[in-house]
Amino acid sequence: MRSFSARRITFAALATLGACCALAASGAASAASYVAKHCAELEGRSIPAPVIGLPTRGALIWSASVVKAAAPGNRNGEYCRIVGSIRAVQDTTPDIRFEVNLPSRWNGRALQMGGGGYSGVVVSGTEPMPFAPDSTPLARGYATFGSDSGHVGNSGRADFAANDEAIVNFGFGHLKKTHDVALALIQMGYGRGPEKTYFAGGSTGGREGLTVIERYPADYDGVIANAPAINFSGVRLIGVKVGQASYAKPGGFVGLAQQRRVFETVMHDCDRLDGAADGIVGNVEACRELEPQIVAQLRCANGQRPSLRDSCLSDAQLATLDTLRDGLSLPYPLAYNVNSYPGYNVYQGVDLSGGLGLGDSPTLVSPPGFAVNGYLFAQGDAYIRYFVTRDPAFSSLAFDIANPGRYRQRLVTLSATVGAMNTDVSAFIARGGKLIMMHGLADEVISPNQTIAFYRSLVGRYGQDTVDSFVRLYMVPGFQHGSGVFIPAWDELGALDQWVTRGVAPETLVGTDIAPATNGRSRPMCRYPAYPRYTGKGSVNSAANFRCERP
Template sequence: MRARVRHVRHGLSKGRSRTAVTVAGAVLWLTNASQACAAPKDAPLAMRCAEFAGAVLPPELIALPTAGVQIESAAMVAATAPGNQQGGEYCRITGRIKALKASTPDIRFDLNLPRRWNGRALQIGGGGYNGVVVSGTGVMPFSPDRAPLAQGYATFGDDSGHVGDSSLAVFGLVDEAVTNFGYAHLKKTHDTALALIARAYGRPPQRMYFAGGSTGGREGYTVMQRYPDDYDGVIANSPALNFSGVRLMGVKLGQAEYATPGGFIPPQLLDHVYQRTLAVCDRLDGAADGVISDVEGCKEHEAEIIASLRCAGRAPSHDECLTDPQLSTLLLMRDGLSLPYKLAWNVSGYRGYNVFQGTHLTGMLGLGHQAARLPVPTFFANGYLFAQGDGYVRYFVAHDAEFDSLRFDPLHPGKYRGQLIALSQTIGAMNPDLARYIAKGGKLITLQGLADEVISPNQTIAYYEALIDRFGIDQVDAFMRLYMVPGFQHGSGVFIPSVDLLGALDNWVTRGVSPETLTATDIAAATNGRSRPLCRYPLFPRYSGKGNVNLASSFACAEP
């Protein structure tokens, strides 16, 4: 018989966390009449899985306001089922966390409960503007082949509360959906999954982790800042910490390319810029391997590189030199954005990119490939940063699908200033106060490419340095590891690292073994299989001068 649910209100006693209430309440779903038909406490997972199908969880199980949870499906997936490459049987649960308003989309989620559970749970973040349910069944990006689910983790993710691909920002017109995207979906899904896990296994997880990159990286920092008691460890890679800042940066870049005569830079010329920086800086780390590892050393050659790229009396060409407007576009990206007002948490702009230190801007996530701006910019035609920034200004800021972002001034936003500030509070993770997370013993690993063309590596470094200013290097070292990877972009690059960060995090949390230098295997197609040390920031891998240049053992972590 399918389990029935009663809505039980649980008072919050003084000193008792809402998470504790969620776990305690998980055993109270079934009515007395249905207890006889419910799976007994020691029943196999298959029996417990079946009882979830069609169940309704009361709003009281979630710390933030919702209209409850509807379980849509719950079924065991056999180890031999087509498409199941996780190495074992598991219970797959899908459902919706109901919004308060009928006009707000529900939060759709997936939860996977392995028959052989290791006692741990992993919440997985999304990307871009989200909009697609994170299934939690696959391998983590840039990690070895064995998925967390196959390792025994209960895994879960969601769509952040709207439907659409990661480029669509239309949901910005709906206030409750914006709040869900900013932070609320994380807590709502966490509490739902926690209650289901506790019911399925008869106990809550011993450890709760979060892992994500880009938007998912921002989400990782968000849960540490907003819900520090809920997590024991976080992996937050390439984090979009300063979400409003990077979107305004994208608008300024679009204006430089498409609202400034001559500001567009064709892809072949962008490639020339990259090749020139490679020629000057590749060997600074001791190895001619196509990777600029000594980024700080390369910055010392920046004036030389720029001078060699400037047309300066030469006839402009499509692939040999930069005109002044074109150079201004790149210098804008290098310098970042400075605002004459403050966003939330005293943020006054966005840090610039390593444009002349090995960042390749011709890919799908780079600058525009077409000299004409489309009415609705796309990633390939007009550049990732501009396309995403355009949607942000249209829907989140102006609430007007016809708004022209090329006419919007981020420095002097006028009547939109209050909205920009409010949004930066809702969507963003620039709050440096991680005191509660640190005090409870939480751990954090962040990995990012020094050649990232989407999320500025210098913004991530600036946040790390702000933590050191606030807490001191010893306290930051006790809970955080930052790995900045040469040659790695936003998911692509001339070096794409594969490394078991989840294993490193779990070992740190459960055994107290802090990760130091790690070894990453390159999964870039052209150089697949070579390895490099992953050095703790600010160190970088320097070739020893002997040994196989494709082996990490031939490199040592060096001071810049």
């Protein structure tokens, strides 16, 4: 399939859009006035299927209106807001809903913004970047766009997966389709296409960022992929395995008091390994070496069986945590010869007692709930029910991960559709594309060690020098999946744009903590594998008093 950028939109191909296109084609000088004066003329127009690089039945613009700079609640300046849908091939498949925003003061760049979880909600493109809360890309002049990934409703049930076309849209199809429609609208709005096109997202959006690099490299000049939910089958299967350890084995559930005890014990033993008593496990690798003594402190003495109010852990409970720490090994390969999912930093600073942790109840509900039975297990169970077996009554406690029988090929197929684990990114490298990845070392939802493993696979394939020419990876101590004891705010988009447009590759950057309890302190954002180490002088709240050091 030819990429959109390799076949420029012609006004002949968009002839059905009518006279409004001629107004846009009059030149870049009139672009801002066109956006302001003729935005509403787009409403009700259609974009023909041949303009879109994957099979659809074309796109329809539902509404197009100017949002004035002074509109209540608007912090984006004046822009044209365009909302519409991309028609699915099958009548039984949900359409893809999208939003495109064309600022009157355009900087010549476009930014596609990724979703989260199972998506199902239109990404408006009007919000700030997750780690740059003080400004929005739209206010900075970017034409922004996003979609709902091709279904409605971001529930853990994932019942949209009963439809094959909807799974393809969720996995990769909506990215290309939305991109092509958005660039058609940008061409119509300004009379020219963007000089640079970027993608940015986290979690599901991070997976989507790596997906576009792997599948549509000619369409993007730069990508931001934070906490990428790659190896999607792997992360869902490890969730099932943890659930089985918690609820299918006697005494396996780890109570909230014990979850908190694990975190507190790790902090006591590992906080100062980076030179500062600051509530952050900075030197994760040194902390890993202390794991035997940490586990010994957690284990109940003399075979004691704790109640849920006790803070020591039984052997069965430690086995549940070890399941999460050890990750997943499969006796068969998934797509791209992937046969494992690396474990989590359970004994290196992950707090499993939060809303995305292991849950708060020893009683299993059906279907499992995020808060009561744990986020990973609830999501894994939904994946088995809706993606794999397509049987809403199926209990994942009975799913044999090592020997899935007739479901094995299904797992392989799904891992190819949704997983984003293809390390062949040669075309993206050849076009000069740039990639920035960031992941929290205390992430409890998506294993940071999977992101590290993917990065290392790139190094193994292309060599360190080549990877350094197009990738920057920042692993952040103390950061979980959107929360944590350190939540970095940093100008990731600015760093990417400088790299793409001026060739200024980002090195050590500075992140400012936006965690409520420690808001305002700063730390270096160190390139992997380095971590921030306190110099021993000056305030521990200032990045200036830390240096990036390799473990």
